[in-house]
Amino acid sequence: MPPLADGLLSPAERERAARLRHVADRTCSVTAAALVRLVVADWRGAGPVERADVARELSVDRTCSTCGAQHGPPRVSGGPHLSVTHTGVGADSLVVVAATAAGAVGVDAEAVTDLDFAALAPTVLAPEESAEDAPRSPQRWFAVWTRKEAVLKATGDGLRTPMSEVVLGDGASLVSYRGDRLPCVLRDLDIGPDTAAALAVLGASQVTARLMDARQLFG
Known part of the structure; x- marks a missing residue:
């Protein structure tokens, strides 16, 4: 600390x-x-x-x-609008805070690990995202996971809304949310090895992410 x-x-x-x-x-x-x-x-x-x-x-x-x-x-x-996420335990723990004036924001970070992704697919992926288009590696799976959870945090719904109702397009883009279009900018964040992270800002047309090491602030 x-x-x-x-x-x-x-x-x-x-x-x-x-x-x-x-x-x-x-x-x-x-x-x-x-x-x-x-x-x-x-x-x-x-x-x-x-x-x-x-x-x-x-x-x-x-x-x-x-x-x-x-x-x-x-x-x-x-x-500003704020969102917080953390991942890891002890010395490997990581805290991320996102702040913006552009709109409601959500941020998520997850340690990349091996999971039973086939078992998770029905609850995480929408029907149009499933089958042959499903991610094939832990890195891609957690990229999808963090993008979806960032959107859920930005909306304020959190995990009360199933991840399968967040439909992603190619790369970091949102196709629909709960069956409707939702203006949103998604960005993947590079915050360290073996960690996936994503940022979602609602109502924005363009967002530039500026990353800052917290040690600069705690100084």
């Missing part, structure tokens, strides 16, 4: 992290909450000297749209 992280959190964020049983989960929760604050501060133009103070003073709302508890995606008044 970066030394600065815990000092940036609100009491509610610290309490939420403290309720987690495992040290790795607590560390991830604290790091993600702190990184959200630093990303917003940087997005708003705060320089290295004042960034931590700006981040600490932010009011971050995580009200879940389903149950009202404070475990939903982060929101800040005045923008």
Whole structure:
């Protein structure tokens, strides 16, 4: 955990992290909450000297749209739109925060591993994506998975909507969502070896992704 992280959190964020049983989960929760604050501060133009103070003073709302508890995606008044994902455990864990003014955003990252992809196909792929067009390698499978989950996060529906209702086109493109067209830009992100990641921005016609190492913000 970066030394600065815990000092940036609100009491509610610290309490939420403290309720987690495992040290790795607590560390991830604290790091993600702190990184959200630093990303917003940087997005708003705060320089290295004042960034931590700006981040600490932010009011971050995580009200879940389903149950009202404070475990939903982060929101800040005045923008930007935000999305958070994490993957891995312990020293191999990775936290990604996406921020944009262009529209609702979703980001997903997954460690590339071997799974029973044939068994997953009916729940992940739409009928028009199945059979001979199904991905043949773990890398391609997780590219599809992260693109779809990024779209689901951007819509706010999450896994309440089956992945099979997100229909992808060639490369990183969205054909339809729940049977309808949905303006969306999809981008694959290169964030490290053996990791697939994707970004979805709704309502945008063009997006340029700028990647930043979190160590630049925690400084």
